[in-house]
Amino acid sequence: MWTTAQLRRLTETPYADALDRQAGAGIANFHALPIGSLAHAPDGETSAHAEQARRLFGPRMLAAELTLGSPELDSYFRAHRSLARSRRLSAEAFGAADTHYVTTGTTGANQIALEALRSGTARVLVDRSMHQSIHFALDRLAATVNYAPTAADTAEHGVITALRQARAADLRYDVVVIGVSAYDGSLVQMRRFLHALHELTADTGIAVLVDEAWTAIHSFHPAMRRNAAVACVREALEDHPDWSASFLVTQSAHKSMLALRQGSYVHLLASPDRLPQLRADVGAALYRVHTTSPSLPILASLDLARAHAVAEGETLVERALTLSARLREVARRVPGVAVHEPVPTAGGAHSAYLADPMKVHLDFGSPERAQAVRRELYDEYGVYVSRQDGPTLLFTVHVGVTPAQLDTLVEALETLCCAEVPGGAACSDGRYIIAYPPGIPLQVPGEHLPALPVQQIGEELYSTF
Template identity: 75%
Template sequence: MWTTAQRRRLTETPYADALERHASAGIANFHALPIGSLAHAPDPEDSRHARQTLRLFGTELLATQMTLGSPELDSFFRAHRTLARTRRLTAEAFGADETHYVTTGTTGANQIALEALRVQGARVLVDRSTHQSVHYALDRLGAEVTHAATAPDDAEHGVITALRRAAAEGAPFDVVVIGVSAYDGALVQMRRFLAALHELTATAGCRVLVDEAWTAIHAFHPVLRRNAAVPCIREALDDHPDWPASFLVTQSAHKSMLALRQGSYLHVVGPESLRADVHAAVYRVHTTSPSLPIVASLDVARAHAVAEGERLVDRALILADRIRDLGHATPGLAVHEPLRGGGGAYQVDPMKVHLHLGSPERAHEVRRELFDEYGVFVSRQDGPTLLFTVHVGVTPEQVDVLAEGLQAVCGGSAAPESVLGGRYVIAYPPGIPLQVPGEHLAALPERRAGEELYSTF
């Protein structure tokens, strides 16, 4: 994907290096953040709470907690030195025109993006399954919202269907918002989606927010990159240079890359006017107290992904297949495929594994025993299935422990049934609304004896 010279440059970490130098300098800070002083000047009379803080976070992390007006550490809102350089390197690595670092998660990145897209009073088409941050921001900004829903086996994404209908009615949308990587491993087929989007907006253009929260690391693997948002958008725009389209892509870097929690990327693929609007939106929306450790971790995460991403994703794919093999071979387990048939609007993330336990009760019991007895945390329970997210931090040794636990807990169980009875309400993951404005919940039928409603958290 890169030449040797590009790879060498893209694995530099200018901001993280600068923060590390400042953290080790023992600077006496007469501004703010007293927590940082614990790293260099502990008071012999410190309370047990201060000592607990040191135990929890260590001197190295505490030393990076600073609000320092150092030219080398740059200005977060008017970056022109180290932060500007690391953001340029990150944009180049992903294929964006510009990249911003966000230290308030993709919740904050989505709010910044919608502010930049000027949705106030605009007609906005929203993928029904997008994160709550999108829905709340659109409501706060006063957008005219239409929701589009897509079933996993639909041949065409619901957003495209709604765009076709709007075009036929002569009432096009101003902004489109779509979530392309779900927590459960359903990935929008980006090339197919973008081809249809171009067909419908080739002359009129479009402004699009793409929430790719779960799969930022895919851009660094030669196979998975073929469906990654920014590379696919870049390819579509290169194929259609006259297409007046612009895109903002948000990613929760901490979900799949080596970034601290709440570290998020906001990529811009579009004209200079959009980049200026994003700069202004960052200034208006982002916290004025950004976390310097999170900023540095986003710098390191990109360098690490360039240097090690392909190898680590390959390892994760092998480990995911090993868990699937366990599902096929272990009595009481079965491998659940969330998308049947294929060829529709979605494809499956191969780094996600669903194991079927036969019933919600059994899945809950196995999930609890894996955690209590083996120290294994299972990502999600969705009714009778457990979801294992095999990220690049999962090691072969951890899968060994999981295999031991599954074989011990499930080995004597009967094979799960393929057809389930009952009705279940699954209120997960957090952030995906069960209901949006204009929808009405139908009354649930009276429960039969012994039938339960499950809400899994």
């Protein structure tokens, strides 16, 4: 994937190295409080709370939780030293024109992206299944929003169908928002989508926000990279040099890479006529939206995440693919368990979607049984499953899952597959109805939810947004 020289360069960690040096320097900080300075009680004795902080976070993490900026380390908003180099390396590794680090999660990254695309004064076409951060950000920006319909079949994405209808009605959208990697493993076939998008906007131009929250690590495995958003967008722009288009790709790095929670990437790609303005708009949006007190450990973790993915991503993804295949194979032999695939991929190569092989859905026959298995997995075996959808449980076989952990899961499933407990359902109504996890609205403005039982997804159901 990379030459030896590229590999050496892309595994550098300039920002993490700089923070590492400063964390051990014993700096007396007369700026904002660095919590490491409270490691001892005023009389010099260790306090109970400081000891608990060290147990939870470790002395090195406490030391790295600094409040240093430029010139000692680097400026977040006007990076020109170690952070600037780290961002350039990440852009090169992913294949973007530029990359920004966000320490407020992809919720913050999406808000920044929509601010940069000036969605408040634009007509916006939104993928129906977007995360709540998109819907709320567009509300805040007072954008003119239309939701793309769910396609009747899977041969064409609903966004493309909506764009075709708009073109026939002589209606133009300025911004398109699409989610291309979902919590449930539904992946948009990027090459098919971008080919159709170019056909429909080649003469008008377009700005696109691509939310690729769940699959940043795919960019570092040769087979998975063929459908990764940044690589596919870059290819489409190179294949169509006259296409006036700009893209922002957001990724929750912490969902699939070696990054701390709330670590997110925003990748910039655009045609030459749009790239300078896009860079300026994203920089301004960061300044308006992002916290002015970014977490330095999160920034360093985004530096480390890229280097780690370049060095070990292919091996780790391959291991995860092997383990997920094994889980499916075992599940097919366990009585009372079935492998379920909810991703609409009928039509194979002609489908608008692919299924992420690192996501495994197991069907336990009823919501009550699935709920019981989920609870017992955690209580008895220390196995956490975040997502229940009716009778199915979703197992994300990420790159941190080890063969030993999968052995534990297999043993547990063989023991617990017949467990059953009473279950329940929940229903609600409101402007937005959003289940969490995963934060995808069940209802958006303009839709009506029938007064029918709604299977509970996760632990909570938020209903009045």
